[in-house]
Amino acid sequence: MLIKPDAIQRGLAGEIISRIEKRGLKIVATRMLQMDAALAQRHYAIHKDRIFFHELVSFITSSPVIAIVFQGKNAIEIIRQTMGDTDPAKAKPGTIRGDFGLDIGHNVIHGSDSVESALKEIDLFFTPKEIFDYQRDIDKWITGEDF
Numbered sequence: 001m002l003i004k005p006d007a008i009q010r011g012l013a014g015e016i017i018s019r020i021e022k023r024g025l026k027i028v029a030t031r032m033l034q035m036d037a038a039l040a041q042r043h044y045a046i047h048k049d050r051i052f053f054h055e056l057v058s059f060i061t062s063s064p065v066i067a068i069v070f071q072g073k074n075a076i077e078i079i080r081q082t083m084g085d086t087d088p089a090k091a092k093p094g095t096i097r098g099d100f101g102l103d104i105g106h107n108v109i110h111g112s113d114s115v116e117s118a119l120k121e122i123d124l125f126f127t128p129k130e131i132f133d134y135q136r137d138i139d140k141w142i143t144g145e146d147f
């Protein structure tokens with residue numbers, strides 16, 4: 001996931017991380033960076049023909065972001081559900097976008113939409129050495145299993 005420039009500027013980074021962390025997912029990598037246009041274009045390549053593409057690239061490169069890799073059971077679905085609808089106007093209260101957004105172009109968080117896109121996106125932001133493989137004793141209380 002990415003904590004987008006608007007969220008960092010608004011001081012929402014901790015709140016966003018906390019909501020996902022509290023669901024039980026484990027942080028395995030983090031990095032703060034200011035994305036350049038080349039990285040933004042690769043990250044959002046799937047949207048390159050959309051009319052909002054230029055605006056999207058310009059927004060995501062406007063100020064630093066925090067990239068985080070979360071690991072855990074059903075991580076993609078859990079994060080997408082915790083984020084809420086892409087358009088904050090449609091996102092349910094209680095979701096991150098539903099609680100902290102107003103505008104589709106300033107929706108505070110990015111989350112990968114599939115395991116396949118997560119693997120591609122992780123590769124854009126992290127080297128294998130920056131991703132930690134470690135055990136938490138608490139995981140057996142969250143999922144009933146070790147992973």
Ligand code: DAT
Nearest residue numbers: 047052056085086104105107109110111113
């Ligand atoms: P999501 O971020 O929920 O995966 P997406 O992949 O469809 O949504 O779009 C990527 C981002 O592009 C989204 O977070 C905000 C922006 N965006 C999407 N649809 C838009 C639109 N109709 N107008 C402006 N920005 C839009």
Ligand code: MG
Nearest residue numbers: 110111112113
């Ligand atoms: Mg998407």
